[in-house]
Amino acid sequence: MSFADSYLGRLRALIGDRLVLMPGARIVIERDDGRILLxxxxxxxxxxxxxxxxxxxxxxxxxxxxxxxxxxxxxVRDVEPFGFGCDPQYETFVFPNGDQVQFFALMFYTRSFEGEAAVTDDESGAVGWFAVDALPEMLPNMARSIEAYQRFKKTGKFQMI
Structure with missing residues (x-):
């Protein structure tokens, strides 16, 4: 689906770049070797x-x-929630085109997937599997999500970040 055809794209056509509160989700996909997909x-x-x-x-x-x-x-299959990202300090963005969004993201994880990771849309420039102790430069809210996943793995406690 193109951005223009998406709910947010159609909403943007009506309201311009004003701040939008947007529900969403993100996922930590972990391989058997502990690397995660970014x-x-x-x-x-x-x-x-x-x-x-x-x-x-x-x-x-x-x-x-x-x-x-x-x-x-x-x-992906067998996705499980481990946390919720809603801190406006980390979840509010101004995109390069001027659009403003505050995200409220349920965070999932899985170790069950099929296929080979590849760039399949225009939102991704690259995909890759990374060790948690050797991550590339990340968006701050995404780095916090991975930290929350690590805490969840240790404690089993749902993470509110």
Whole structure:
């Protein structure tokens, strides 16, 4: 789906670049060797987790499954929530085109996927598997999400960040 056809794209056509509060989801996809999948975003040039905004009539689990397939080509299964990102200090962005968004993101993880990760849309410049102790330059909210996932793995406690 193109951005113009998405819910947010249609909303932007009506309201311009004003701040939008947007529900969404992101996912940590972890391989057996502990590496996680990241995508290099074309808008900021930084790395982040696959994910995105929900469409009309779509739940957040469905949104993260769809966004992952669209952005990486992977089919993920057995997704589980581990946290929620909602701190305006980290979840509010002004995009290069001037659009303003404050995200509210349910964070999922999985170790169950099929396919080979690849760039499959214009939102990703690259995809790659990274060790948690050797991450590339990331968007701050995405780095915090990975830190929250590490805490969740140690404690089993749902993370509010």
């Amino acid at each position: 995508q290099q975003r074309t808008d900021f040039g930084l790395w982040g987790l696959p994910g995105g905004s929900a469409e009309e009539g779509e739940g957040l689990e469905t949104a993260v499954l769809r966004e992952t397939a669209e952005e990486t080509g992977l089919i």
